[in-house]
Amino acid sequence: MYAVETIGLTKAFRDKRALDSLDMRVPSGEIYGLVGRNGSGKSTAMKIICGMMSSTSGEVRIQGEVMSACEASPRLGSLVETPGIYPSLPAIENMMSKALTLGTVDARHRCSDLLEMVGLEPANRRKVEQYSMGMKQRLGLALALLGDPDILLLDEPLNGLDPEGARSIRDLIVDLNRVRKVTVIISSHVLDQLERICHRYGVIKDGRMVKEITSEEMEEACRGGLLISCSEPDRALALFSEHLPKMKVSMLPDGVIRIDGDPDASAIGALLMEKGISVSDMHTAARDVEEFFVDLMRGKTVVDPTCCKGGSC
Ligand SMILES: Nc1ncnc2c1ncn2[C@@H]1O[C@H](COP(=O)(O)OP(=O)(O)OP(=O)(O)O)[C@@H](O)[C@H]1O
Numbered sequence: 001m002y003a004v005e006t007i008g009l010t011k012a013f014r015d016k017r018a019l020d021s022l023d024m025r026v027p028s029g030e031i032y033g034l035v036g037r038n039g040s041g042k043s044t045a046m047k048i049i050c051g052m053m054s055s056t057s058g059e060v061r062i063q064g065e066v067m068s069a070c071e072a073s074p075r076l077g078s079l080v081e082t083p084g085i086y087p088s089l090p091a092i093e094n095m096m097s098k099a100l101t102l103g104t105v106d107a108r109h110r111c112s113d114l115l116e117m118v119g120l121e122p123a124n125r126r127k128v129e130q131y132s133m134g135m136k137q138r139l140g141l142a143l144a145l146l147g148d149p150d151i152l153l154l155d156e157p158l159n160g161l162d163p164e165g166a167r168s169i170r171d172l173i174v175d176l177n178r179v180r181k182v183t184v185i186i187s188s189h190v191l192d193q194l195e196r197i198c199h200r201y202g203v204i205k206d207g208r209m210v211k212e213i214t215s216e217e218m219e220e221a222c223r224g225g226l227l228i229s230c231s232e233p234d235r236a237l238a239l240f241s242e243h244l245p246k247m248k249v250s251m252l253p254d255g256v257i258r259i260d261g262d263p264d265a266s267a268i269g270a271l272l273m274e275k276g277i278s279v280s281d282m283h284t285a286a287r288d289v290e291e292f293f294v295d296l297m298r299g300k301t302v303v304d305p306t307c308c309k310g311g312s313c
Pocket residue numbers: 013016017018036037038039040041042043044045189
């Protein structure tokens with residue numbers, strides 16, 4: 001059973017399909033990065049999953065249970081768009097207001113604990129309108145955690161944060177996942193931020209899921225391969241196709257041959273020598289992770305189906 005699953009989720013705004021039969025599967029206990037270019041449908045998916053918006057068709061399941069339109073699961077906390085913050089109140093009063101709505105037991109203690117956990121001072125009487133972007137994000141996170149959710153939905157929580165602020169929010173997310181076993185769905189187009197914390201990624205384009213991929217599969221796909229410059233690249237390419245049928249071999253525009261994955265360089269060198277092809281250069285090179293995602297977001301199929309176990313890549 002998945003923590004969150006969408007099946008054929010579709011959202012049409014007049015002439016625009018923001019989501020087009022989106023299938024998304026988020027296993028329990030993972031940090032899932034929702035990746036896509038601007039306008040690809042990330043926020044729309046988040047809003048429908050957390051019950052802020054209805055879908056045109058399709059299904060959302062939270063922990064296996066089918067959700068009705070605009071129904072908010074009590075097991076889910078969210079930080080999507082501007083959270084329900086009252087700017088003229090201090091953080092603790094904002095927390096108390098939501099705690100009262102939720103009927104939180106021992107509310108003041110719980111609110112103070114959560115504010116401390118996200119790095120805000122519960123006794124600070126400053127109005128939230130005077131807070132920095134990072135402080136508001138922290139408050140939004142504390143509010144999302146008030147119902148003690150199993151699942152946390154965070155739409156661009158690192159937006160506008162300086163490197164230190166982003167790192168502390170990232171640390172907090174990792175901590176919630178590791179210690180409290182909270183499943184986290186986080187959207188961002190700051191790829192290197194996600195790369196540090198996610199177990200799995202869903203890459204969406206034009207409202208459709210292009211690929212769901214684990215971080216291990218991504219590492220494998222980006223591990224790169226062997227780049228070979230030799231005297232007769234065309235003959236070498238034919239040779240590799242014959243002798244290395246399971247390897248993905250391609251010729252780059254400059255005539256360099258690339259063998260993906262982790263081929264045995266010395267055996268390849270020996271094969272070329274045996275066939276009288278001289279090698280001027282041979283080295284391994286990794287594929288850039290950002291480039292990998294950008295290719296996926298553009299809809300390019302960049303993952304070699306032979307590189308992953310189990311066929312899920
Ligand atoms: N209320 C709306 N009315 C009309 N079109 C909308 C509405 N909300 C979103 N859209 C359109 O749906 C598409 C998906 O938008 P969405 O905000 O979900 O994308 P996103 O991936 O979150 O983008 P970003 O990274 O810029 O936040 C966009 O083309 C957007 O213009």
